[in-house]
Amino acid sequence: DAKTTQPTSMDCAEGRAANLPCNHSTISGNEYVYWYRQIHSQGPQYIIHGLKNNETNEMASLIITEDRKSSTLILPHATLRDTAVYYCIVRVGGKFQFGAGTQVVVTP
Amino acid sequence: DTGVSQDPRHKITKRGQNVTFRCDPISEHNRLYWYRQTLGQGPEFLTYFQNEAQLEKSRLLSDRFSAERPKGSFSTLEIQRTEQGDSAMYLCASSLRLADSYNEQFFGPGTRLTVL
Numbered sequence: 001d002a003k004t005t006q007p008t009s010m011d012c013a014e015g016r017a018a019n020l021p022c023n024h025s026t027i028s029g030n031e032y033v034y035w036y037r038q039i040h041s042q043g044p045q046y047i048i049h050g051l052k053n054n055e056t057n058e059m060a061s062l063i064i065t066e067d068r069k070s071s072t073l074i075l076p077h078a079t080l081r082d083t084a085v086y087y088c089i090v091r092v093g094g095k096f097q098f099g100a101g102t103q104v105v106v107t108p
Numbered sequence: 109d110t111g112v113s114q115d116p117r118h119k120i121t122k123r124g125q126n127v128t129f130r131c132d133p134i135s136e137h138n139r140l141y142w143y144r145q146t147l148g149q150g151p152e153f154l155t156y157f158q159n160e161a162q163l164e165k166s167r168l169l170s171d172r173f174s175a176e177r178p179k180g181s182f183s184t185l186e187i188q189r190t191e192q193g194d195s196a197m198y199l200c201a202s203s204l205r206l207a208d209s210y211n212e213q214f215f216g217p218g219t220r221l222t223v224l
Contacts, residue, residue: 034212043112043199043215044151087150091211094163095141098150 003027003090009103012082018075020102022088025069031091033064035073037084038101044087047073078106110134112216114200120222121190128186129219133202140183141213142175143199144168151199157183158205190223197221 005023012018024033032051036044048055048062050071055062061074075082085101113132121127133140139158143151154173155165159180169175172190177183187194197220201213 032211036215041218041220043201043217046212046214049212085150094139094156094158094205094211095153096151096213097153098143100148100150 003092003097004088004099006086006088006099006102008100009105011105011107012075012078014080014106014108015077018078018082018104018106020073020075020086020088020104021070022072023070024088024090027068027090029068033062033068033071034089034091034096035060035062036087036089037082038087039084047086078104080106080108082106112200112202112214114198114216114219116219117217118220118222120224122224123190123192125190126186126188127190127221128184129198129200129221131183131185131200131202131216133182133200134204134214135181137202137204137214138180139203139205139211139213140177141201141203142183142185143201145197145199145218146195154185187221190221192223195221195223 032049034049035047038044050062064071083106087101089096115130141156142154145151154169155175157177172188175185197218199218201215203213
């Protein structure tokens with residue numbers, strides 16, 4: 001079973017920030033949180049990862065709570081091309097354990 | 109192109125036939141993973157290799173499935189006596205495993221298998 005839970009879907013208006021929550025209450029102290037997205041019929045694409053501190057890159061920001069039991073992926077200015085399924089993942093052993101992800105639809 | 113490549117991209121076969129998929133990872137990556145994804149679901153882990161050693165296999169990987177990575181570079185996934193339930197997208201990913209580091213995986217485009 002996946003170690004993360006995410007909402008099934010969410011909508012976002014183009015140009016607005018999209019905030020994607022994820023719960024990972026059983027995460028261990030040395031486990032990273034990864035975010036990937038998958039656009040229809042393509043392989044998953046890496047977005048960002050973090051351990052304890054908040055992270056930012058050219059695609060997104062990752063906010064991790066102090067107790068590390070949840071995190072939020074922020075897409076600062078959503079575009080239509082950001083429509084995808086977004087996966088929050090905690091690595092279990094050597095492998096990723098995906099959940100069903102959040103279907104994000106960006107609307108004009 | 110230095111990304112992960114998979115071949116073929118699409119495969120249609122009849123039930124009972126054998127199929128083989130190939131994955132070429134990013135050249136310096138020592139880990140290679142196989143996942144299966146059905147419609148509306150996230151990818152499910154099947155197996156992974158570190159160099160040529162197969163380190164873990166999911167219980168999803170029945171005895172009809174076999175994966176190899178003979179020289180620690182490319183990998184093949186074979187499905188024998190295919191069943192309609194094997195219809196799915198088969199994804200390959202690779203990563204560079206360093207001690208005590210995070211483990212970003214780079215995914216290929218997948219092979220879509222349809223079993224008639």
